Amino acid sequence: MNRDVVVTGIGVLAPNGNGTEEFWSSVRKGQSGIGELDRFDASTAPSRLAGQIRDFDALEHIPKRLLPQTDVSTRYALAAAAAALQDSEMDLVALPDYEAGVITSSALGGFEFTHREFRKLWTEGPQSVSVYESFAWFYAVNTGQISIRHGLRGPGRVLVSEQAGGLDALGAARSTVLEGTSLVVSGGVDSALDPWGWASHIAGGRISRATDPHRAYLPFDSAADGYVPGEGGAILILEDAAAARQRGKSPYGILAGHAATFDPRPGSGRPPGLRRAAELALRDAGLAPQDIDVVFADASGVPEWDAAEASALRELFGSGAVPVTAPKALTGRLYAGGGPLDVVAALLALRDSVIPPTAHTTDVPEAYGIDLVRGEPRHQELRAALVLARGKGGFNSAVVVCAADPTG
Structure with a gap:
């Protein structure tokens, strides 16, 4: 018997909106959360723009006792998870034990926390290092803290596949529900905007050096430089x-399919794995390319990556055959958080029958052969969306979401 896995709750913390509807309103209006990095003095750094979350008070979301043992990314994850559970209207107490699990992704771990403790180690000695360093840095800490906070004793996992990880987490959560677990809290949240984290971003070699927030991240643009x-x-x-x-809970939509692939060895002559991931996700969803109404692209802003993604879309759908959008141009790339945030945008696009535009991009090379939505939102009926994500090192992930049948 076919079973659908649906999304019944959403929690969002993004540079252009804290909360689901605030984020979605910003996306539809083209309001950006990208600006000058001010967490520390970055005036001498070669890149100084970031998508920062503002107006977030951790004490409004988590107990004071958790502050000394959590990185900023874990505080975001706890806040988003609590919002999602509240939105779902699920009575966790009524669920049998072990029937609710947590599967998240992290690409960066507790960067700010661990580097603060390293500084103590180097300048004050090991006696000054927090005992919480033993776990606050770890990639699985968000899964653990959410599980403990809400008494979720079912399956617990963490996926680490760089910027593809958030979609992989949702795919694993879907499989876990299909295997019999009643509810899974899933997604991804990341943050590394401290001095060491920023140095790591820059060292990756894909960060834009532009100084104008409106011209720094230009997915699929001829002027893109990171x-x-x-x-x-x-x-x-x-x-x-x-x-x-x-x-009696009406869902946002159906998480209908997922697939992940890995790129072949460089120099092998074999094509990248993104198209294959999309094809497998469509097969998993029981859909054909012509059933997809919109693609939420990975949209790296790195010219060779943009060209490769455009090629995959062109080969799969045909030249200009499906609208493509990239809301992340308003937030920056959020690593493990980017894919799940795109899934949220896709679900809300299906709900409201509107494709949000890709901000700031003005000149798409004709050779790309994609119908990139720009300027204004595009209003049309939407039933299915494909969401793509790629991670450095060869990770590819694809998720298909569909509108829920209002009649049940």
């Missing part, structure tokens, strides 16, 4: 459609 890093992401609640319907 991307802008950001922080934040999204946490989603996934559960069985029949169970959601039984408790």
Whole structure:
């Protein structure tokens, strides 16, 4: 028997909006969260623009006792998870034990926390290092802290596949629900905007050197020269459609398919794996390319990566055959948080029958052969969306989301 896995709750913390509807309003209006990095003095850095979350007070979301043991990224994850659970209207107490799990992704870990403790180690000695350093830096800490905070004792996992990880986490959560777990809290959140984190971003070699926030991150533009890093992401609640319907909860949509691939060895002559990931995700969803109404692109802003993604889309769908958009141009790339945030945007696009535009991009090379939505939102009926993500080192991930049947 076919079963649908649906999204019943969403929690968002993004540079252009804290909260689902605030974020979505900003995306539709083209309001950017990219600006001058001010967490520390970055005036001598070769790149100084970032997508920063502002107006976030951790004490409004988590107990004071958790502050000494959590990195900023974990505080974001806890806040987003709590918002998503509240949005889902699920009574966790009513669930049998081990029936709710947590599967998240992190590409960066607790960067700011661990480097603060390293500084103590180097300048004050080991006696000054926090005991919480033993876990606050770890990639799995968000899964653990969310599980503990909400008493979720079911399956727990963490996916680490750089900027593809957030979609991989959602795919793993979907599989876990299909295997019988009632509810899974899933998604990704990242942050590394401290001095060491910023040095790592720059060392990756893909960061834009532009100084104008409106011309720094230009996905698929002929003037693209890299991307802008950001922080934040999204946490989603996934559960069985029949169970959601039984408790009277209307879902945002269906997480219908997922697939992940890995690029072949450089120099092998074999094509990148992004198109294959998209094809497999469509097959998993039981859809054909012509069933997809919009693509939420990975949109790296790195010319060779943009060209490769455009080629994959052109080969899969045909030249200009499907609208393409990249809301992340307003937030920067959020690493493990970027994919889940794009899934949120896709679900809301399906809900409201509108494709948000790709901000700032003005000149798409004709050779790309893609219909990039620019300027104004495009209003049309939408039933299915493809969301793509790639990570440095060869990771590719694709998710298909579909509109939920209002009749159940």
